[in-house]
Amino acid sequence: MRVKLKVCCIKSNAEADTAIAAGASAIGLVGRMPSGPGPIDDSLIYSIAQYTGQKADTFLLTSETGGKGVVEHYKRTRTGTIQIVDEIAPEDYNYIRKEIPDVKLVQVIHVIDEHSVEQALRFAGYADYLLLDSGNPNLEVKELGGTGRTHNWNISRKIVEQVNVPVFLAGGLNYLNVKEAVDRVMPYGIDVCSGVRTGGSLDVGKLERFVRELE
Numbered sequence: 001m002r003v004k005l006k007v008c009c010i011k012s013n014a015e016a017d018t019a020i021a022a023g024a025s026a027i028g029l030v031g032r033m034p035s036g037p038g039p040i041d042d043s044l045i046y047s048i049a050q051y052t053g054q055k056a057d058t059f060l061l062t063s064e065t066g067g068k069g070v071v072e073h074y075k076r077t078r079t080g081t082i083q084i085v086d087e088i089a090p091e092d093y094n095y096i097r098k099e100i101p102d103v104k105l106v107q108v109i110h111v112i113d114e115h116s117v118e119q120a121l122r123f124a125g126y127a128d129y130l131l132l133d134s135g136n137p138n139l140e141v142k143e144l145g146g147t148g149r150t151h152n153w154n155i156s157r158k159i160v161e162q163v164n165v166p167v168f169l170a171g172g173l174n175y176l177n178v179k180e181a182v183d184r185v186m187p188y189g190i191d192v193c194s195g196v197r198t199g200g201s202l203d204v205g206k207l208e209r210f211v212r213e214l215e
Contacts, residue, residue, distance in 0.1 A: 001214040003182055004189030006059065006168060007196065007207070008145075009038030013051045015202045022207050023214075026057040028083065028191065031073060033063050034142045036135075037200065038193060045077040059083045059106065063144055067095030074100060081106060084127075085144040086137055087119075093126040104128045106168070108144070109159065110135040111151040117158050124163040131191060132156045134171030148172050148194045156185045175209035182214065190214065 007019035008028030016027050029045040030038035049058040060079040064070045065086050074082055081104040082096075096105065107127035109120045111134065120130055134151040135144045150172035160167045166188035173181055174195030182190065196207040 001211065003187060003214060004168075005211065005214065006189055006191040007193075007202075008059075008061070008170075008191055009193040009197070010048060010202075011038070011040055011044075013048055016048055016052050016056070018202055018204060018207065020052075020056045022204075022211050024056055026059055026081070026189075027052065028059045028061055028193070029077070029079060030061045030145075031063065031077070033061075033085070033144055036145055042073070042076040045079065049077060049079045057081055057104075061085055061145065063142075064088075065092075067092030067099075070096055071099045074103060080104065081128075083131060084108060085133075085135070086142065090126060106131050108133050108135075110137055110144075111155050111159075111171070112136060113152075114155065116155055117162065120159040120163055124165045127165060129166050129168060129188070130159070130163060131168040131170055132159060132185075132187075133191075145170070145193075150177065150181075153181060153184045156187075160186055173210075175206060175213050178210060179213045 005024045006026040007024040010027045058079040059081045060077050061083045062073045083106040085108045105127050106129040107123040108131045134149045168189040168191045169185050169187040170191035173192050
């Protein structure tokens with residue numbers, strides 16, 4: 001594939017196997033969220049992460065906004081990577097690095113407007129990766145992913161061009177639009193959840209069509 005593929009909202013060992021067999025190099029395991037699809041218990045996240053082992057990287061999606069909360073969430077799940085879906089302070093990043101230095105950190109940037117470029121540049125100094133999504137953390141009930149909506153890919157392209165860390169693109173991607181998204185944004189990787197699901201379950205047919213568009 002031209003880009004790395006991360007399949008998110010994985011709910012079982014079987015779904016993990018299906019995603020990896022299709023070519024995913026990473027899977028996303030969603031912790032407690034204020035809204036959106038895909039959350040599973042921390043005990044199940046731990047179980048899937050242990051089952052997956054070295055077959056693919058495992059991302060814990062955490063909505064914790066403090067360094068201590070993020071570390072405690074990680075210790076319950078033991079994934080290879082932590083995806084921080086809300087904003088945390090620089091001192092929280094420093095705390096996380098000190099406590100779990102070998103774990104990769106992904107900061108989600110919810111692309112809303114041009115200010116998102118400034119936010120991305122700021123967090124690129126702390127995170128190992130950025131992930132550009134279509135949520136809105138400013139709402140009364142925060143949207144932190146899984147919206148099924150696309151965002152302004154022109155802003156995403158600006159972010160990719162200006163930051164010095166790899167960038168994943170997410171938000172409303174499916175087999176009909178992912179090729180255009182990759183061509184326009186030029187991300188390091190693609191992250192997909194609802195675009196390869198039917199009735200909440202991973203759809204092998206949709207996933208295979210999605211992967212073909214990345215080849």
